[in-house]
Amino acid sequence: MKGKMTEWPGGMNIFSGGTRNEINLSRPWQREMIIDPNTCPLENIPQTVIAEYKDGLEKWRVIKTTNTPYPFHLLIIPERCWGKEKLQTLGGFLEVRTALAILEDILREYRKDGTIILGVHVGYAAGQNTGHLHWHIIELPQKNPDDVTEKKIRKCAKNPSLLILDDRAISVVAGGQRGGQCFFVPKGTENTLHGLALNLVEIIHMYNDKFMSTEGLPPEYMVGLKFRKRGFMYGFYIPILNHLGFPEYFSLLGEEPRSITLPWPHEKTVAHLKGAGR
Numbered sequence: 001m002k003g004k005m006t007e008w009p010g011g012m013n014i015f016s017g018g019t020r021n022e023i024n025l026s027r028p029w030q031r032e033m034i035i036d037p038n039t040c041p042l043e044n045i046p047q048t049v050i051a052e053y054k055d056g057l058e059k060w061r062v063i064k065t066t067n068t069p070y071p072f073h074l075l076i077i078p079e080r081c082w083g084k085e086k087l088q089t090l091g092g093f094l095e096v097r098t099a100l101a102i103l104e105d106i107l108r109e110y111r112k113d114g115t116i117i118l119g120v121h122v123g124y125a126a127g128q129n130t131g132h133l134h135w136h137i138i139e140l141p142q143k144n145p146d147d148v149t150e151k152k153i154r155k156c157a158k159n160p161s162l163l164i165l166d167d168r169a170i171s172v173v174a175g176g177q178r179g180g181q182c183f184f185v186p187k188g189t190e191n192t193l194h195g196l197a198l199n200l201v202e203i204i205h206m207y208n209d210k211f212m213s214t215e216g217l218p219p220e221y222m223v224g225l226k227f228r229k230r231g232f233m234y235g236f237y238i239p240i241l242n243h244l245g246f247p248e249y250f251s252l253l254g255e256e257p258r259s260i261t262l263p264w265p266h267e268k269t270v271a272h273l274k275g276a277g278r
C-alpha cells in the first residue's frame with residue numbers, strides 16, 4: 001500500500017500512511033526542562049519593561065527582547081519562573097486568558113493595524129531555551145497581507161474526519177506539516193479570545209494525557225497564533241512527537257516530491273485523542 005499525499009498551505013505536500021500508520025509514543029530523545037530561578041536570565045538580568053499587569057494570582061510583565069532579528073518583538077512573562085507542571089499547561093485557563101488580554105492591550109497601544117504572531121515554546125525540543133515561560137509577540141513585515149493561508153486552512157478544516165473539538169467560538173482540527181499538529185479556526189468575532197483560551201487549554205490537557213511518552217513525559221510543544229488588525233485569524237498547536245528527516249530537508253531545498261512525511265496520518269491523531277485509554 002502506498003502513502004497518501006495531501007496539500008496544506010505553504011507549498012509543501014503532506015505524505016502519510018503506507019506502512020507508517022501507528023502512533024509512536026516512544027521519545028527517548030526528550031529531556032525534562034531545568035528551571036532554576038537563581039540562574040534565570042529573565043529574573044537576574046535587568047530588562048526593559050514596557051508594561052506591568054496583575055491578574056490576582058500573578059504579576060506579569062511585557063519586556064523588550066534583546067536577541068531578535070525582528071524590529072518589533074516583545075515578550076509577555078510572569079514575574080517569576082513557574083514549576084514544570086504549571087509551565088506544561090501554560091498556567092491553565094486563567095493564565096492563558098491573561099496572556100491574551102495583555103496581547104490585546106499591547107496591540108491597542110502599539111500596533112493597531114499590524115499583522116502580529118503570538119507564540120510560545122514549551123520544552124527544549126520545541127525551541128524553549130529559558131525555563132521561564134515567555135510568550136513572544138512579533139510583528140510580521142506584511143505590507144499588503146492577503147488571506148490565502150487562512151482561506152486554505154478553513155477549506156482543509158472542513159474535513160469532518162479531522163475535527164477534534166468544536167464549540168461556538170472555535171473549531172480545532174488536525175492537520176499541517178507536523179505529526180499531531182492541529183489548528184484553531186475562529187468562527188466569528190464574539191468571545192473569540194475567551195473561546196481560544198478554553199480550547200487551547202483543553203487541547204494541551206488532551207495531548208499531555210494521550211501523548212504521554214512511554215518514558216513518562218508529556219509532549220513538548222509550541223503554540224502559534226496569528227492576529228491582524230487585532231482580530232484572531234487562526235492558530236496552531238504543534239507537539240514535538242518526531243523530527244524532520246533528511247528527505248524533508250531535500251524537499252525544503254525544492255527537490256521533488258516537495259513533501260513532508262508524517263509519522264502517522266492526521267486521522268490517526270484524531271482517533272487517538274478521541275479514543276479510550278492511551
Ligand SMILES: [Zn+2]
Pocket residue numbers: 036037040041042043080081082131132
Ligand atoms: Zn525565571
